[in-house]
Each structure stands twice: as C-alpha cells, then as structure tokens.
Amino acid sequence: MLQKKLIERLKSHDISVSMQRLHILEFLLEKPEHYRAEEVYEMLKPKIPTLSLSTVYNTLHLFSERGLLKTLHLEEGVTHYDGVLEEHAHFVCEKCLKIFNVPLKETLPEADLPGMKILQVNLTYRGICHECLI
Amino acid sequence: MLQKKLIERLKSHDISVSMQRLHILEFLLEKPEHYRAEEVYEMLKPKIPTLSLSTVYNTLHLFSERGLLKTLHLEEGVTHYDGVLEEHAHFVCEKCLKIFNVPLKETLPEADLPGMKILQVNLTYRGICHECLI
DNA sequence: TATCAGATAGGAATAGTTCCTAATTAATTA
DNA sequence: TAATTAATTAGGAACTATTCCTATCTGATA
Structure with missing residues (x-):
C-alpha cells in the first residue's frame, strides 16, 4: 500500500x-x-x-x-493479528497448526445478549487439514 | 453426577x-x-x-x-475447559474478562472446507458486559 | 507374588507476553 | 527557532501458563 x-x-x-x-x-x-x-x-x-x-x-x-x-486466540498460548477486517472465519489444523481463512456464505447469527456491547465476533473451526489427512 | x-x-x-x-x-x-x-x-x-x-x-x-x-482459547495466553458439549457460543467481556454462555438460536453455518476434517466449531463474541457498561 | 505398563507428583525448563526504566523522538509553546 | 513537555521506543528483567523430564506409585496381568 x-x-x-x-x-x-x-x-x-x-x-x-x-x-x-x-x-x-x-x-x-x-x-x-x-x-x-x-x-x-x-x-x-x-x-x-x-x-x-x-x-x-x-x-x-x-x-x-x-x-x-x-x-x-486460535491456539494455545499464542495471539495472532489479522489485518483483514472483512467478516470471515478461520480453520485451524490441529496437527500442523496452520491457519486458513474461511469465507462466510451467510452472516453470523446475531447474539441474544441484551445489555452487552458486542465489539467483535469470531468463528473458528478446528480439525485436520487436507495435507495432514493424507 | x-x-x-x-x-x-x-x-x-x-x-x-x-x-x-x-x-x-x-x-x-x-x-x-x-x-x-x-x-x-x-x-x-x-x-x-x-x-x-x-x-x-x-x-x-x-x-x-x-x-x-x-x-x-478465549483470551490471551490462557486455556479454558468446558464440560458443556451442547453447541453454544461464548461472550467474553474485555474489561472484567468474565465468560458468558450464549445459547444459539440457529445452528452455525457449515464451512466450505473441502478436504478438511472438522472436529470442532467455536463462536465467540467479545465486548463489554452489562455490569462493566454501567 | 513378580512383572510391566500406565498414571501421578514434583519440580525444572520453556515461551509468549507484560512490565519497568532510560533514551529517543515528536509535538507544543514561548 | 529554541525550550519544554508529552509520547514513543528500546532493552531487558519479570511474570505466568504450559510443557517437559524423572522418579515414584498404582493397578493390571501373568
């Protein structure tokens, strides 16, 4: 930039x-x-x-x-910083610990949190990635 | 039990x-x-x-x-363990760091992750809780 | 009862992060 | 522009959650 x-x-x-x-x-x-x-x-x-x-x-x-x-906060003890602000999810591989971006088809559900001020929403999937599955 | x-x-x-x-x-x-x-x-x-x-x-x-x-992994450097396995989200207050359970009205969106094996899904809201807002 | 694998205790080591202080740089005012 | 003040940075020490290592203990098996 x-x-x-x-x-x-x-x-x-x-x-x-x-x-x-x-x-x-x-x-x-x-x-x-x-x-x-x-x-x-x-x-x-x-x-x-x-x-x-x-x-x-x-x-x-x-x-x-x-x-x-x-x-x-995707994995144990480490903090990651993400410059991409557009709403998206993450997938963390539990074996190689790689992080993948996941585009969202639908918007995330609104939380039923009366009285709370929501600043951020985070959706994370954990599992095994294609490379580690082989 | x-x-x-x-x-x-x-x-x-x-x-x-x-x-x-x-x-x-x-x-x-x-x-x-x-x-x-x-x-x-x-x-x-x-x-x-x-x-x-x-x-x-x-x-x-x-x-x-x-x-x-x-x-x-809800906050910096700490791991929490949750015995409740039914699908629910969490709200973390950035001031007092309290964690709240959030019931889900809709099921979470399916991820478009071909080839990946998904083991867990996690939805977290961050913000300020009602008590800290006063 | 003897043997062996798994589980546990305890403490040392590790790693990510924060805290503290002094030095540097930038902003403000005269 | 020079002097003063505030903000930023560098560097390292301190802190803390977690892991690692080893000896001890427990329970199962033969």
Whole structure:
C-alpha cells in the first residue's frame, strides 16, 4: 500500500505516525495472513534494525484497540493479528497448526445478549487439514 | 453426577479410571462453567491433597482428545475447559474478562472446507458486559 | 507374588507476553 | 527557532501458563 494511504489510515484511527507503526501496518496489510508478534518482529528487523519486540507488542495492542486489526486466540498460548477486517472465519489444523481463512456464505447469527456491547465476533473451526489427512 | 455414571462416561471414551480423573470430570460437569487448569487444581486440592498440576494438565488434555470436554482459547495466553458439549457460543467481556454462555438460536453455518476434517466449531463474541457498561 | 505398563507428583525448563526504566523522538509553546 | 513537555521506543528483567523430564506409585496381568 502507498505510504500516503498508510498514513491516512493511521490518522483516521487517531494514531500518530511513526516509522515503526507504518512498517508494522504495511506488513500486516500485505497478505491476508495471521501473524504473531514474534513474526512481525523478525520480518521487520532487517528494515528497522533498532526495532524492539516491546514496540511490536505496543503497536499491535494499539492497532487492535483502535480497530485497525483483529486479535485472534486460535491456539494455545499464542495471539495472532489479522489485518483483514472483512467478516470471515478461520480453520485451524490441529496437527500442523496452520491457519486458513474461511469465507462466510451467510452472516453470523446475531447474539441474544441484551445489555452487552458486542465489539467483535469470531468463528473458528478446528480439525485436520487436507495435507495432514493424507 | 453419580460415581457410577462418571465411571461409565470415562470407560465409554476409552479412558481408564482413576481417582484424579473421576474428580476432575465430576468438577467440570458440576456447573456449566469454563475453568482453567489452575482453577481445577486449586478446587480439587482439598479433596486430593497429593494432586499435582501436571496431572490436571494431563487429564484435561486427555479428556479433550477423547471428546469429553471442549478446549477454549478465549483470551490471551490462557486455556479454558468446558464440560458443556451442547453447541453454544461464548461472550467474553474485555474489561472484567468474565465468560458468558450464549445459547444459539440457529445452528452455525457449515464451512466450505473441502478436504478438511472438522472436529470442532467455536463462536465467540467479545465486548463489554452489562455490569462493566454501567 | 513378580512383572510391566500406565498414571501421578514434583519440580525444572520453556515461551509468549507484560512490565519497568532510560533514551529517543515528536509535538507544543514561548 | 529554541525550550519544554508529552509520547514513543528500546532493552531487558519479570511474570505466568504450559510443557517437559524423572522418579515414584498404582493397578493390571501373568
């Protein structure tokens, strides 16, 4: 994505701009994938040699709070961050732990939760993927 | 639940019986709640003074593998275990982190996942609960 | 009763994340 | 523009849920 667009995107979410933030946002929007903090850190280290893991965590939290990305708890002990905001589900393979995007044909059911403020909905399938089934 | 029923339940899932397993299963079936390993451990310690946390983890993993309970990844870094197997969703309050059961009016959409073997489906809502909204 | 496999206890090790402090950078004001 | 203040970042220590490892114990089998 163009730097200009990235800057706009940050500003429109009330986030002031920095090199680190631009790079992290760009990285997350590049592919429709789900990254853990460590991965973001490793991938950007070459571009920003002084980058620290704390900054990655700070930034991901901030982005999540401000609605720039989705936080996913798909497997034991790890958090994934997803830049794709369009409603979709995930499939996690219990063997290889790969995560697949699942397009939704129907919209998800509305929850009967009077008095609650719903911010996010998450649908996850678990099972064995085609490669691991062979 | 009666001890006899518990034993049957274990055996029918191909799990050999032990004091620890009976107590852990009983505890998980008592209330429709979601416990972390640590909580199970603390609650059963008085009944089984020699109980070890490793055993709780072992047992919960075994139960989950054999389909006696559901493993939930609802929040950062923690795993919850749910003895209620009937299809239902969860609501997690981002402030107090309480977990609520959400009955489902409709069945969840079938995933378009050719070649994948689906073992579990999980629907989670995140937001702010009524108490935290006040 | 002796043997063997499975289960358990206990603690050490691991890994993802958070917390803390100092240094750096950006924004604000004069 | 210079000085002041606020926000951001880097780095590492601390924390915590979970796993791993080993010795002990238990129960089943012969």
